[in-house]
Amino acid sequence: MPVPSIIPIAVPIASRCQTKIASNQSVAFAENAVTIRTRKFLTNRLLSRKQMIVDVLHPGRANVSHKELGERLAKLYKSTEDRVFTFGFRTAFGGGKSTGFALIYDSLDEAKKIEPKYRLIRHGIGAKGLISSKQRKERKNRAKKFRGTKKAKAATAGKK
Incomplete structure (x- = not known):
């Protein structure tokens, strides 16, 4: 039996460049797309805060900064950025998804009383020894x- 031969298809160079540019553009748009989902939301009245697990979908990006997450969560929950504390984020194997924890305090004074000193220092509120x-x-x-x-x-x- 004769072995079927592979026939190379000639693709013009110009069309290759166009497809490459088009695929790069889609990646650029995907870099900006960040989806934030919250689950296990709890209003903790004793500690005067809202606490939740945050799932961040960020295809095409390594991860999302805590500052950016704080801004988005503050806007989502009608709060100010300085009262949002995010921590414990882990990126899933293969990237594209991170999961962590977020606390949104009712007031900055409550946050200063309750939050650990190291988190206040990271947030820029506390003073380091x-x-x-x-x-x-x-x-x-x-x-x-x-x-x-x-x-x-x-x-x-x-x-x-």
């Missing part, structure tokens, strides 16, 4: 030499 780790270690080791109330005095003696 200026003491270096070496200074902390030296203070700890000085305090080891004493017991009781003298220990506290030894620890504060090194502070400037």
